[in-house]
Amino acid sequence: MNRKSKVLIIVFSFLSGAIFFGLFLPGVFKSKRLFERTTLLGKTPPEFLLRVNGEKIKLSEIIEREKDKVIIINFFASWCTECREERKKLLELREKAKVIGVVFQDTEKNIRDYLEELNPYHFVYFDSGEVALDYGITGVPETFVVKDGKIIKKFIGPIEKEEIEKLISSQ
Secondary structure, eight states, X not given: OOHHHXXXXXXXXXXXXXXXXXXXXXXXXXXXXXXXXXXXXTSOOOOOEEEETTXXXXXXXXXXXXXXXXXXXXXXXXXXXXXXXXXHHHHHHXXXXXXXXXXXXXXXXXXXXXXXXXXXXXXXXXXXXXXHHHHTOOSSOEEEEEETXXXXXXXXXXXXXXXXXXXXXXX
């Protein structure tokens, strides 16, 4: 291989790397807030059934019964470090809002142990995957805030307690 070929290979490699870097680097620095936009904003939350004291109750029934309260739907898992930290914030919000936990890709035993430590939820739903799909969940924690029967906010990652408190107080 002559010197000219080596230079062309180096230039081509550099340009290819620069193009690759230029195309994907902006996505790395985009705010996660961009991804918190969802087609569900302003809509009724997708329905699912919860078990309460052995009885099944629809999410829509809870929303109707608690229409004067904000409802927080939090997707979580026992293996999620951010979820563990977020529980304290959810517990503080529990008096001001109904908090529903939706278990994401976890076992019932792990969740029972997790909730024995600290349980911020009024209701817990063990999802087999359909509800996460309905809500467009990509990981945990992800949280939806429901007010007046409509989803008004989505959080990807840990919630911002102060922001939820503002939403609650603006009732």
